[in-house]
Amino acid sequence: MALHSTEAFVLRTYSLAEADKICVFFTREMGKVRGVAHGARKLRSRFGSSLEPFTEVALTYYQKEGRELVSVSNCDIVHSHFNRAARDVETSGAFAYMAELLVEFLPEHEANERLYRLVKAVLEAIEGQNDTGRALRYFECWLLRLAGFFPDLSVCAACGERIANDESTFLTAEGAPRCVACSGGRGAQVTRELRVAIQAMLKLHPAGLSRDQISGEHIAQIGEINYQIIRHALERDLKSRVTLRQMAKS
Numbered sequence: 001m002a003l004h005s006t007e008a009f010v011l012r013t014y015s016l017a018e019a020d021k022i023c024v025f026f027t028r029e030m031g032k033v034r035g036v037a038h039g040a041r042k043l044r045s046r047f048g049s050s051l052e053p054f055t056e057v058a059l060t061y062y063q064k065e066g067r068e069l070v071s072v073s074n075c076d077i078v079h080s081h082f083n084r085a086a087r088d089v090e091t092s093g094a095f096a097y098m099a100e101l102l103v104e105f106l107p108e109h110e111a112n113e114r115l116y117r118l119v120k121a122v123l124e125a126i127e128g129q130n131d132t133g134r135a136l137r138y139f140e141c142w143l144l145r146l147a148g149f150f151p152d153l154s155v156c157a158a159c160g161e162r163i164a165n166d167e168s169t170f171l172t173a174e175g176a177p178r179c180v181a182c183s184g185g186r187g188a189q190v191t192r193e194l195r196v197a198i199q200a201m202l203k204l205h206p207a208g209l210s211r212d213q214i215s216g217e218h219i220a221q222i223g224e225i226n227y228q229i230i231r232h233a234l235e236r237d238l239k240s241r242v243t244l245r246q247m248a249k250s
Contacts, residue, residue: 001064006030007078008059009119011099013051015041023051023072025059026102026119031110035061035070050075052082053095054123081123094132097240098122098139104234105147118142125206137219138206140226141198149233151177153195158182166192175229188228194221 006029014022021040025033040047050057060074084091102119106112118139125135144150153169155162156179163169163179169190170183178187190198197218201209214222231237 001062003060003062003073004030004070005058005060008033008057009116010051010053010055010057011102012053013037013040021051022069024099024103025057026106026116027059027111028113028116029111031112032103032106032108033061033070034068034108035072037072037075040072047072047075048077049080049082050077052080053099054119055080055082056120056123081127084127090132091126093240093244094126094136097136097238097244100238100240101140101143101230104238105143112146115143115146118146122206125209128207131209133223134209134214134219135206137222137226138201138204138209140230141201141222144226144229144233145202147233149175149229151175151229153177153190153198156182165195168192169195171225171228173228174232175225188225190225194218198222 006027008025008027010023011026011032012024016022016036019039019041021037023035023037023040025035027033037047037051039045040051049055056078058074058076058078059072061070061072063070081095098119106115122135122139125138126132129135141150151157151171153163155177157176158178159182161179163177167180170178170180170185170187171190172178172183172187177190197214200213201222204213227241
């Protein structure tokens, strides 16, 4: 029975039997890990508030050969983002959306240091500013890029020719980029200005995204492009995304 210790973010928890929880972690050393926290639902659980969503923890767990679920031994808080999520509905919704994306896109037991650092940076940006939507668009762009789904908007996927900087790119329903000639002007248009905004987003730290650098209109357009790619990759809608849109309209 192997013992592992690593930093991790708590993504989700589910009730198990009367006193336990199944937990989904994104660990720095082992990627996505699912485990059982025995006694976590008890009133005086030794886990306390360490299993709240997107709490960064020092995790220790045992893994038996041939078993999918690990056994959580210790889970000590390194940094908690739960207080803001507990008092702010928008932040809580953003955390649910990020968690669902990570659960869907992360492979089991595959470390990804860049993605771990991305999650950490986006959480810090959300904690330090009021514009949660900008941080989420940044997270979507980089998650899709690191997962290999974000398209190169400067190259036509049909003819292979480069798309000039002053021309628009057109995205198919699958998120594939097309030049004007190959697209016939059909598809989601990514203007030169929007391409510049996306390039800027991929170069900046999430805490540095300001309205002066990327307009609210461009942020909204980037969100629609990102979700078109996400929906095609997963072949379904995300429940948390629907909830976020409903909250934005209320």
